[in-house]
Amino acid sequence: MTINPVFTDASPITLAAPGDQFLADVLSGLSAPQKFLSAKYFYDAAGSELFEAITRQPEYYPTRTELGILDVHGASIAAALPRRADLVEFGSGSTVKVRRLLEHLPDLRAYVPVDVSESFLRSEAEALAADFPQLSIVPVAADFTRPFTLPDGLYGEAVAGFFPGSTIGNFEPQQAAQLLAHFGRVLGRGASLIVGVDLVKDVTVLEAAYDDAAGVTAAFNLNLLTRINAELAGDFDTTTFAHRALFNAAASRIEMHLVSLAAQRVTVAGESFAFTEGETIHTENSYKYTVAGFHRLAREAGWTPNTVWTDPQRLFSVHALTRA
Numbered sequence: 001m002t003i004n005p006v007f008t009d010a011s012p013i014t015l016a017a018p019g020d021q022f023l024a025d026v027l028s029g030l031s032a033p034q035k036f037l038s039a040k041y042f043y044d045a046a047g048s049e050l051f052e053a054i055t056r057q058p059e060y061y062p063t064r065t066e067l068g069i070l071d072v073h074g075a076s077i078a079a080a081l082p083r084r085a086d087l088v089e090f091g092s093g094s095t096v097k098v099r100r101l102l103e104h105l106p107d108l109r110a111y112v113p114v115d116v117s118e119s120f121l122r123s124e125a126e127a128l129a130a131d132f133p134q135l136s137i138v139p140v141a142a143d144f145t146r147p148f149t150l151p152d153g154l155y156g157e158a159v160a161g162f163f164p165g166s167t168i169g170n171f172e173p174q175q176a177a178q179l180l181a182h183f184g185r186v187l188g189r190g191a192s193l194i195v196g197v198d199l200v201k202d203v204t205v206l207e208a209a210y211d212d213a214a215g216v217t218a219a220f221n222l223n224l225l226t227r228i229n230a231e232l233a234g235d236f237d238t239t240t241f242a243h244r245a246l247f248n249a250a251a252s253r254i255e256m257h258l259v260s261l262a263a264q265r266v267t268v269a270g271e272s273f274a275f276t277e278g279e280t281i282h283t284e285n286s287y288k289y290t291v292a293g294f295h296r297l298a299r300e301a302g303w304t305p306n307t308v309w310t311d312p313q314r315l316f317s318v319h320a321l322t323r324a
């Protein structure tokens, strides 16, 4: 089977229309007894930039720690993948992490970044093509959480997945297991998967990572309201909401909320929502795992855990999984 040559124009293959799920999700989330919004909506252009800024904050250890693991162990992580594999990155975003693996994968057949943001996919694929001229890059514009099939010509000898950044932590454990099982179906029989998973640690370290002194995470959280105002005709007064981050030890997760500082009403797309003073909108969960706990989750989803790499302080972990 042949594969497309290097995509010089980096045109993404669109597999799913974005749809207007945002409005429906916001209206139902704000109607719930515990108001909530899905963390996936943080990432508009401003939100994506704020997230990049979060990763540069001294308190936010996950990104630099995972990059450190990829730098130190990149060769062994790459060695856990089959030689002539097609490598699919779920929710690729920036290519800064996968570069650490690509350096050690000279025989890779294709790199398939999957992301909802077409423009980001295109610019990242172009930059990557300039640095890895031998590599076939097949960008796919799709929501990686929904069922999709890889483009024709993929599914070669071996397919591997890459899911860094502890994005898995944004899903409820049950959903996370379903997502890993879904990756297994997308990648097919005999697939390998490299997953980045943030680890349980001291509460003060965890809470500081989600409430940096410079207020970048607070701005990131509040930007969700700004986005609703702009895209869904909302009238949130962002000065009357405050960022809150706390570690829920029983659930092993960081929770982010937006706290209403007053009793108030807010309108979104013509619908009115009442807030009492102190009432919160739950905007994100970021689950933290132990190595054993993540191994259980992976097994439940039909994967076999292999090697796990961590940093010396055991802040973060990178797992190699294989599928029968």
Ligand code: AVJ
Binding pocket: 054, 062, 165, 166, 167, 169, 170, 209, 210, 217, 284, 285, 286
């Ligand atoms: C991108 C989901 C891994 O949970 O640490 C960072 C998102 N939220 N600061 C995380 C996030 C607030 C991040 N993930």
